[in-house]
Amino acid sequence: MTARLHRVVLDGEAPTRLAPCIMADRDQAVADLACENHFQLLGSGGVSGPYVLHLTIRDGRLVFDVRTQGDDPLIAIGLALGPFRGLIKDYQMLVDSYVTAVEEGREARIQAIDMGRRGLHNEGATLMRERLAGKIEIDHDTARRLFTLVCVLHQKVPAR
Numbered sequence: 001m002t003a004r005l006h007r008v009v010l011d012g013e014a015p016t017r018l019a020p021c022i023m024a025d026r027d028q029a030v031a032d033l034a035c036e037n038h039f040q041l042l043g044s045g046g047v048s049g050p051y052v053l054h055l056t057i058r059d060g061r062l063v064f065d066v067r068t069q070g071d072d073p074l075i076a077i078g079l080a081l082g083p084f085r086g087l088i089k090d091y092q093m094l095v096d097s098y099v100t101a102v103e104e105g106r107e108a109r110i111q112a113i114d115m116g117r118r119g120l121h122n123e124g125a126t127l128m129r130e131r132l133a134g135k136i137e138i139d140h141d142t143a144r145r146l147f148t149l150v151c152v153l154h155q156k157v158p159a160r
Contacts, residue, residue, distance in 0.1 A: 003040035006050035006069050008033055022155055029148040038139040041066055047074055057153050079131050087124045091151040
């Protein structure tokens with residue numbers, strides 16, 4: 001299958017260590033993307049995948065640097081981060097609440113936060129697909145995982 005990502009590389013991660021739950025989110029998103037994804041570069045001049053995606057935040061923009069499996073550049077697509085900022089902030093608040101709930105052993109609160117995170121990821125996936133429309137075609141699950149990675153890249157807080 002050629003309409004897929006072969007690998008995702010996170011460039012420019014925060015130099016501080018990430019909280020364990022954020023690292024777990026990152027690792028799970030990368031593992032899930034490695035197993036299954038749909039990613040088709042549109043208008044690629046006949047260059048099909050699988051692709052390597054270098055994902056970074058640069059100068060206030062989310063950059064999708066799409067490359068061949070041999071790491072040859074194909075296209076870099078920059079998206080303004082503004083539309084994502086509220087969702088990213090909400091993600092950070094949910095992560096903070098989750099850490100507190102785990103520390104306090106509040107199982108019902110943890111379950112409620114997990115439901116909220118799923119809803120937030122769905123909203124982020126919808127926004128991701130809208131912002132990439134006409135440039136990159138992705139399915140909902142791939143968009144959810146990419147949204148997770150955008151949130152991880154945006155973190156600048158040390159581990160607790």
